[in-house]
Amino acid sequence: MKFDTPATTNPIDQLKVVGKPIHRIDGQLKTTGKAMYAYEWHDPNMPYVYGYPVGSTIAKGRIKTMNVDAAKRAPGVLAVVTTLDVGKREKGKFNTANLFGGDEIQHYHQAIAVVVAETFEQARAAANLVKVDYAEDKGAYDLAEAMKTAVKPKDAGGAPPDTAVGDFEGAFKSAAVTLDESYSTPDQSHSMMEPHASIAAWNGDEITVWTSSQMIDWWRSDLATTLGVDKEKIHLMSPFIGGGFGGKLFLRGDAVLAAFGAKAAKRPVKVALPRPFIPNNTTHRPATIQRLRIGAGRDGKITAIAHESWSGDQPGGQLETAAMQTRLLYAGENRMTAMRLATLNLPEGNAMRAPGEAPGLMALEIAMDEMAEKLGIDPVQFRILNDTQVDPEKPDRPFSHRDLVGCLKLGAERFGWNGRGRPGARRERNWMVGTGVAAAFRNNLLLPSGARARLDKEGIVTVETDMTDIGTGSYTIIAQTAAEMMGLPIDKVAVQLGDSRFPVSAGSGGQFGANCSTSGVYAACVKLREAVVERLGLNASDVVFENGAVRSGTRSVSLAEAAGPDGLVGEDKIEWEKLSDSHQQSTFGA
DSSP states (O other), X not given: OEEOSOOOOOGGGGOSSTTSOOOOTTHHHHHTTOSOOGGXXXXXXXXXXXXXXXXXXXXXXXXXXXXXXXXXXXXXXXEEEEHHHHOOOOOOTTOSSOOXXXXXXXXXXXXXXXXXXXXXXXXXXXXXXXEEEEEEOOOOOOHHHHGGGOBOOSOBTTBOSEEEESOHHXXXXXXXXXXXXXXXXXXXXXXXXXXOEEEEEEETTEEEEEEOOSOHHHHHHHHHHHHTSOGGGEEEEOSOOSOOTTTTSSOOHHHHHHHHHHHHHTSOEEEEOOGGGHHHHSOEEOOEEEEEEEEEOTTSOEEEEEEEEEEEESTTOOOOOTTTGGGTSSOOSEEEEEEEEEEOOSSOBOOOSSTTHHHHHHHHHHHHHHHHHHHTOOHHHHHHHTOOSEETTEEEEEBSSOOHHHHHHHHHHHHTGGGOOOTTOOEETTEEOOOOOOOEEEEOOOOOEEEEEEEOTTSOEEEEOOOOXXXXXXXXXXXXXXXXXXXXXXXXXXXXXXXXXXXXXOOSOTTOHHHHHHHHHHHHHHHHHHHHHHXXXXXXXXXXXXXXXXXXXXXXXXXXXXXXXXXXXXEEEEEEOOOTTTOBOEEEEO
């Protein structure tokens, strides 16, 4: 199904289930400890053993030799696999840093070995016995120093790194009121409740991996590349995730170490990255240095705005796209953005909870506050005054919908903005307490998403999709979607997620998970409805699915009867018409 025309009336509009308050499907499972997270699969028929990583003690260089003799002789040890043993490996499509394999050290604490033992404690103790001789090189770790050699990258997440409209320099120079400030944000690391963890079990040349992944198909593809096996030989499962926030979008070292460890030990191996390893063996939000310049008339209208940003990453890495939102958030005829990338020998920089917007909006919104202060204009009114209903860089591209002004006004009303005190006027013991405002912004992202819907002889619909639930309620909203489409109560819908055997979905991340995955379920249910109508020979133009039955005219048949002994299946995926050339799609808040 391709969404390429305006939506018309459809079964979701009934809102009998969608939008209604219900208990989350995963709620009881999680609160009673029955939800099976990656490290918690306990099959009594599987002789699990434990892997513990060894991390590099240098940040740049290469490994000359590794001595694992003492580790191999330690109690309970079954295998020791080193990065030298597996040799240099091809990196996955979505990986910047090398996860495992070869003698090169790209960052501190990089995984260079995994020790497999009968117990976790034995594996950890033996890991401390591994001896490594390095050839250390001088690295770059400070963005303030490295920004001197920063370069203009080829792109910024698919967009150009630089943009310019009008004559910024001239307009800024002639502006009645100007602001020129620099801001910096530090490196930040993920620490979600569930650590990165995987269990790997080989069966001949096939491998099953229980892991914690936001994007099943991405992981599966990159794991196949890293291991050098056929993608179809990999079965990956991730039904519950204890927080991802972007840190589990891409394949990480725990899955790779578990796979190599299991191969060597000939046993299913569990690997959970210890907390100290997570900041250095996953991804982090890179530090930024940003410069904001704003020029305005005495009336408060912005006439010139520029945002420059510097960030760092591993060679071949990506920008922290901190200047992106400044291209779209406020009006101003003369504008410029520029982003530069420095090479740093730190762990991979990548998605972390609103990549780009989190550090970039902070700098922009502080600058807007400071500019409002210079102008003597209320910060809320200053933002409203400079609202735009079109892309400021491409005025012929309107927003599909934009109500930042409404968000600002409603927030100000409910927050008691007009009654606030001056900054620094209120103190509670050792704390100064104030009231502030900031705009919120994110672009709308859309990915194809597939699903399968099965109707059985009991009248139960089971939805299968490799969509994941990172704690955001995917099980529940997918069940609500299917229930609404098929005219069923929510307890007649079962949802199975996070399995590579299911149709490929959008996955979870970037604000695209809920809208894309439920749209894929909608498409699958349309196919299932068509299968029901065809089997029963009903008039498709007047069928109604409600109360567990399908009705056409005076004829009504239960879905259980319609399914028959063999059941019915509907499978499809949602695809999206490209609207970005004609409209800008974004979400806003305050």
